[in-house]
Amino acid sequence: MQQFMEPADTLDQKTADQARAITSLGEELEAINYYNQRMAVAPDEELRKILVHNRDEEIEHAAMLIEWLRRNMDKWDEELRTYLFTTASIVDVEEAAVEGTADSPSSEGSLGIGSLR
Numbered sequence: 001m002q003q004f005m006e007p008a009d010t011l012d013q014k015t016a017d018q019a020r021a022i023t024s025l026g027e028e029l030e031a032i033n034y035y036n037q038r039m040a041v042a043p044d045e046e047l048r049k050i051l052v053h054n055r056d057e058e059i060e061h062a063a064m065l066i067e068w069l070r071r072n073m074d075k076w077d078e079e080l081r082t083y084l085f086t087t088a089s090i091v092d093v094e095e096a097a098v099e100g101t102a103d104s105p106s107s108e109g110s111l112g113i114g115s116l117r
């Protein structure tokens with residue numbers, strides 16, 4: 001995964017660090033995909049357990065990077081707070097979030113996002 005799409009010396013440190021985190025997250029997600037498929041087909045039971053362990057560690061790494069992005073890049077906190085740990089239909093959560101930000105009289109009295117959690 002390409003880390004910098006713009007010349008690195010044109011990026012401020014914050015943007016460069018965000019690029020490092022995003023690239024790392026992409027690499028972790030790719031590793032999760034590799035391990036998940038390999039463990040699904042590995043006939044040897046011990047090898048399968050190792051691959052499951054490795055996959056689960058990559059999921060931990062991905063979660064750590066998402067949390068770093070939440071703390072260090074605009075918009076992540078807002079979106080994660082909207083969607084994570086909800087139980088309603090994700091599409092319904094999105095529609096409620098859009099209604100919640102719509103500043104029109106027709107949105108009054110609509111379901112709040114909290115009611116869909």
Ligand SMILES: [Fe+2]
Pocket residue numbers: 028031057058061
């Ligand atoms: Fe990892």
